[in-house]
Amino acid sequence: MNACGLIVEYNPFHNGHVYHVQHAKKLAKTDCIIAVMSGSFLQRGEPAMIDKFHRAKAALGEGVDIVIELPYTFAVQSSELFAKGAVLALHALQVSSICFGSESGDINHFKESYQKLTKHIDTYQAALKQNLNRGLAFPEASKKAYEIIGLSSMNLTQPNNILGFSYLKTIYDYHLPIQPLTIQRTQSGYHDKTIHGSIASATSIREAIQKEGSISASIRNTIPQTTYEQLIAYKRTASTWHTWEAYFSLLHYRVSTMSVQELSLIQGVDEGLEYRIKKTAKHAHTFQDWMEKLKTKRYTWTRLQRMCVHILTNTKKSDIEALNDLTAIPYVRILGFTKQGQKYLHERKKTLITPIIHQMSRNMHPMLQMEEKASNAYYSILPIATKQNLLKQERSPLSS
Numbered sequence: 001m002n003a004c005g006l007i008v009e010y011n012p013f014h015n016g017h018v019y020h021v022q023h024a025k026k027l028a029k030t031d032c033i034i035a036v037m038s039g040s041f042l043q044r045g046e047p048a049m050i051d052k053f054h055r056a057k058a059a060l061g062e063g064v065d066i067v068i069e070l071p072y073t074f075a076v077q078s079s080e081l082f083a084k085g086a087v088l089a090l091h092a093l094q095v096s097s098i099c100f101g102s103e104s105g106d107i108n109h110f111k112e113s114y115q116k117l118t119k120h121i122d123t124y125q126a127a128l129k130q131n132l133n134r135g136l137a138f139p140e141a142s143k144k145a146y147e148i149i150g151l152s153s154m155n156l157t158q159p160n161n162i163l164g165f166s167y168l169k170t171i172y173d174y175h176l177p178i179q180p181l182t183i184q185r186t187q188s189g190y191h192d193k194t195i196h197g198s199i200a201s202a203t204s205i206r207e208a209i210q211k212e213g214s215i216s217a218s219i220r221n222t223i224p225q226t227t228y229e230q231l232i233a234y235k236r237t238a239s240t241w242h243t244w245e246a247y248f249s250l251l252h253y254r255v256s257t258m259s260v261q262e263l264s265l266i267q268g269v270d271e272g273l274e275y276r277i278k279k280t281a282k283h284a285h286t287f288q289d290w291m292e293k294l295k296t297k298r299y300t301w302t303r304l305q306r307m308c309v310h311i312l313t314n315t316k317k318s319d320i321e322a323l324n325d326l327t328a329i330p331y332v333r334i335l336g337f338t339k340q341g342q343k344y345l346h347e348r349k350k351t352l353i354t355p356i357i358h359q360m361s362r363n364m365h366p367m368l369q370m371e372e373k374a375s376n377a378y379y380s381i382l383p384i385a386t387k388q389n390l391l392k393q394e395r396s397p398l399s400s
Contacts, residue, residue, distance in 0.1 A: 001031040001032055001343070001344050001347055001348075002028075002029075002030055002031055002032070002095075002096045002097075003030060003031070003032040003033070003034050003065075003066075003093065003094065003095045003096060003344060004024050004025070004027075004028035004030040004032070004033055004034070004095060004096070004097045004098070004099055004181075005034050005035075005036065005087075005090035005093075005095035005097070005098040005099070005178075006020065006021070006024060006033060006034070006035045006036070006064070006098070006099060006100070007035075007036055007070075007083070007086040007087075007090070007098065007100060007163070007167060008035045008036070008037050008038075008059070009037060009038045009042050009043065009048070009202075010035075010037055010055045010056075010058065010059055011038075011042060011046075011048050011049050011055065011202050011206065012049055012050065012055065012058065012202065012205060012206070012223060012227050012230075012231060013055060013058040013059050013062065013223070013224070013226070013227045014199070014200065014202060014205055014222050014223045014224075014227065015198050015199045015200075015222055015223065015224065016101075016185070016199045016200070016201075016202075017059075017062070018062055018063070018224055019199065020099070020101055020183065021033055021062065021063040021064060022063065023099075023183045024099035024181070024183070025063070027099055027181050027183065028096070028097045028099055028179075028181060030096075030097070031340070031344070032065045032066065032340055032341060032343075032344040033063060033064050033065050033066075034064075034065065034066040034067075034068065034090060034093055034095055034341070034344075035059055035064045035066070035067050035068070036067075036068050036069075036070050036086045036089045036090055037052065037055065037056065037059070037067055037068070037069060037070060037335065038052075038069075038070050038075040038076075039052045039069050039070065039071075039072055039075060039371065039374060039375070040052060040072070040374045040375055040377070040378035041072065041075060041076050041309045041313075041374060041378065042075065042076070043075060043076065043077070043079075043082050044302045044305060044306070045076060045302055045303075045304070045305025045306035045307070045308060045309050046244060046305060046309075047242040047243070047244065047246075047247065047309075047378060048242060048378075049206055049209075049231075049241050049242055049243075050230065050231060050234035050235075050238075050241060050242070051234065051238075051378065051379075051390060051393070052069065052335060053335065053336075053393045054230040054231075054233060054234045055230070056335040056336040057226070057230050057336065058224070058226045058227040058229075058230045059336075060336050060337070060338055060341075061224070061226030062224050062226055062227075064338075065337060065338045065340045065341035065344065066093070066334065066336070066337045066338075066341035066344065066345070067334070067335045067336045067337070068089060068093065068332050068333060068334055068335060069333040069334075069335050069371070070082075070085055070086050070089060071085060071089075071329075071333075071367045071368075071370070071371060072313070072315075072367075072370050072371050072373075072374040073085070073315075073319065073320060073323060073367050073370055074086065074323070076306050076309045076310065076315075077306070077320075078138070079162050079163050079166040080166050080169075081320075081323060082163070082166070083163065083166035083167045083169070083170045084166075084170050084323075084326075085323075085329065086167070087167055087170040087171060087174075087176065087178070088170070088174070088326075088327075088328060088329040089329045089332055090178070091174075091176050091178060091329075092328070092329050092332050092352070092353070092354035093332060093348070093352070093354075094348055094351065094352065095178060096177075096178065096179060097178060097179040097180070097181050098167060098171070098178055098179075098180055098181065099181040099182065099183065100160070100163065100164045100167055100180075100181075100182055100183075101160055101164075101182070101183055101184070101185045102158075102160045102161050102164040102182045102183075102184065102185065103155065103158040103160055103161050103184070103185055104155070104158075104161050104164070104182065104184070105182060105183060105184025105185075106182070107168075107180055107181060107182045110164060110165055110168045110180065110182065111168070111180075113151055113156065113165060114165070114168055114169055114172055116149060116150065116151050117146075117149065117151060117169075120149040120150075123148065123149050124145050124146070124148070124149050125145075127144065127145035127148045127149075128141055128142055128145040131144050131145060135297060135298050136297070136298070137297060137298055137299065137300045137303070138300070138303070139157065139162075139300065142156070143156065143157050160185060164182055167180065168180045174327065195208055195218055195219070195221075195222060197221075197222075198221050198222055199222065200222040205219060205222055205223065209231075209241065210241065210243060215228060215231060215232070237386065237389070237390065238382055238386055238390065239382075239386075240381070240382070242378070242381070244287040244288075244305070244308075245286060245287050245288070246381045247287070247312060247380075247381060248286060248287040248290070250312065250380060250381070251287070251308055251311060251312055252281060252284070252290075254311050254312060254314075255277055255278065255281045255311065256281065258311075260274045260275060260278060261274075263277055263278070263311070265316045265317060265318070266307070266310050266311050266314070266315065266316060266317070267307070267310040267315045267316060267317050267319065267320050268303065268306055268307030268310050269307060269310075269311075271298075273299070273307070276294060277294065280293040280294050291304055291305070312377050313370070313373050313374050313377045314373070315370065315373075319366075319370060328354070329354060330354070330355075330365050330367060331354060331355045331356070331357045331365055331367070331368070332354050332355070332356050332357065333357045333358070333368070333371075334356060334357070334358055358396060359394060359395045359396055360372060360394045360395065372394075375391060375394060376391070379391060
């Protein structure tokens with residue numbers, strides 16, 4: 001058997017993801033689809049709408065054979081670290097290819113861009129540093145640095161192109177035996193906020209659900225039945241769908257009771273940002289209000305949200321620093337699998353080097369300890385009994 005890897009968040013799993021799974025199978029000519037999925041908190045620094053177990057169930061019902069968890073320490077990071085963790089996790093399960101969606105839709109564009117960047121890496125890094133010193137946010141600084149080295153074969157300001165380029169760069173930088181594949185995003189853009197048919201962005205679906213407080217016919221038209229069932233099941237259990245506003249009082253409490261020095265140790269709190277955090281928190285009344293007060297030309301909304309997740313989970317810079325030298329994932333945690341996925345794991349078990357983990361244990365790897373903190377923080381807005389009940393899911397993988 002051979003496997004194709006997908007790097008996903010499924011927040012929530014929608015018809016565009018069904019399209020991705022189906023076309024990845026055809027393009028990769030694969031027997032098994034393995035998705036590495038962010039857990040409680042996502043790459044853009046947001047809490048997942050429903051927990052990772054319900055999202056995994058939706059994916060397993062729509063063509064994904066194995067869902068593994070992208071460790072928190074990689075999930076809530078810049079595209080480079082996010083890609084590194086995801087690609088290394090899929091490599092640990094010996095995928096032969098990785099298929100990602102992109103605005104480009106042409107894998108040759110990514111390969112040409114990588115070759116040009118490699119050839120002019122010193123010029124790029126010097127230009128990037130100069131632009132950052134001018135006060136530009138990283139995306140804009142990086143864009144201008146790419147322009148200087150003549151990297152114009154594709155648009156590396158588009159979110160899926162950025163992530164796709166990071167996936168390919170990780171594959172090539174680590175000399176992994178993985179074939180990169182891409183399919184073009186169809187109909188809706190990553191940041192589209194309105195629904196215009198049966199394939200819509202996850203952003204527009206979330207915003208519509210949160211605005212309406214229910215799942216209307218137009219929303220149901222954009223998601224498969226399994227996703228609808230899991231959204232309803234989670235809402236029935238937790239009485240909520242997670243948004244940042246629900247965490248604002250907890251986040252505000254954390255900031256209010258931390259010293260400036262303590263804040264400066266948190267991942268993402270750089271360049272004296274701890275002073276601005278303390279100052280603006282005194283006058284903020286909602287999470288949205290606080291982000292608007294915090295945001296500057298230098299600090300993007302996404303960067304600030306990731307920082308907020310790390311404040312909430314008390315993740316320090318020292319917790320993340322070791323990742324820079326990591327050349328292999330220390331474990332693979334399986335969230336769920338189908339019979340086909342189980343067959344693949346059984347066939348490969350004698351050649352897999354990386355430990356496969358199904359549940360939390362007492363003597364956990366430090367990255368799993370951080371995962372446990374993230375899960376506790378994620379469920380912290382729920383009543384104690386509900387939280388304890390949902391945390392029981394951590395003890396065993398799903399199967400279907």
